[in-house]
Amino acid sequence: AQKVTQAQTEISVVEKEDVTLDCVYETRDTTYYLFWYKQPPSGELVFLIRRNSFDEQNEISGRYSWNFQKSTSSFNFTITASQVVDSAVYFCALSENKFYFGSGTKLNVKP
Amino acid sequence: DTGVSQNPRHKITKRGQNVTFRCDPISEHNRLYWYRQTLGQGPEFLTYFQNEAQLEKSRLLSDRFSAERPKGSFSTLEIQRTEQGDSAMYLCASRATGPAVEKLFFGSGTQLSVL
Numbered sequence: 001a002q003k004v005t006q007a008q009t010e011i012s013v014v015e016k017e018d019v020t021l022d023c024v025y026e027t028r029d030t031t032y033y034l035f036w037y038k039q040p041p042s043g044e045l046v047f048l049i050r051r052n053s054f055d056e057q058n059e060i061s062g063r064y065s066w067n068f069q070k071s072t073s074s075f076n077f078t079i080t081a082s083q084v085v086d087s088a089v090y091f092c093a094l095s096e097n098k099f100y101f102g103s104g105t106k107l108n109v110k111p
Numbered sequence: 112d113t114g115v116s117q118n119p120r121h122k123i124t125k126r127g128q129n130v131t132f133r134c135d136p137i138s139e140h141n142r143l144y145w146y147r148q149t150l151g152q153g154p155e156f157l158t159y160f161q162n163e164a165q166l167e168k169s170r171l172l173s174d175r176f177s178a179e180r181p182k183g184s185f186s187t188l189e190i191q192r193t194e195q196g197d198s199a200m201y202l203c204a205s206r207a208t209g210p211a212v213e214k215l216f217f218g219s220g221t222q223l224s225v226l
Binding site for chain 1: 144146151152153154155156159166167200202204211212213214215216217218219220
């Protein structure tokens with residue numbers, strides 16, 4: 001069965017610190033996709049990144065970077081030089097047809 | 112692209128009443144999903160459609176819940192005889208289909224409170 005675990009319930013950092021959000025997944029599928037979504041206080045889920053199971057290259061987009069390691073079934077997300085606007089709940093998700101979401105990590109960035 | 116639209120944004124009802132929510136997906140998206148989210152949890156899958164066909168329904172969903180997408184465009188989610196445990200945010204999402212699993216676009220949700 002598919003499962004996504006985000007062990008960090010809540011993280012607090014001070015602005016400009018780097019922070020890594022962990023995501024571990026379980027699946028028996030050989031082809032699958034992984035996603036990260038952000039849910040700001042306004043509530044609407046916003047897409048951040050998609051990765052397929054055949055592409056293990058790490059990706060950097062501005063202050064965001066993602067580390068996909070198939071050997072450990074992890075897809076971690078790092079925010080460099082965090083800002084107050086990064087405060088939100090972040091969800092990792094695994095998909096074949098349905099999307100399975102983790103329970104989320106609430107990130108608090110303090111000024 | 113007007114995004115995924117959900118109505119109403121908020122619904123307060125008394126236990127035992129029926130409620131219906133509407134979702135208008137992005138027009139060219141043939142996949143439509145319903146999720147439920149409670150405080151401190153991630154979205155939980157309820158059901159999804161490919162055009163007008165309901166392809167899967169969560170086993171966690173009781174018979175009080177029903178969803179339709181009659182013309183393959185908008186969808187409705189009805190909850191009959193609501194219970195306090197039904198209080199949650201109900202999220203609708205849509206996506207295109209293709210060789211890859213495309214990202215979901217979410218609506219703002221309908222917050223249901225059952226008193």
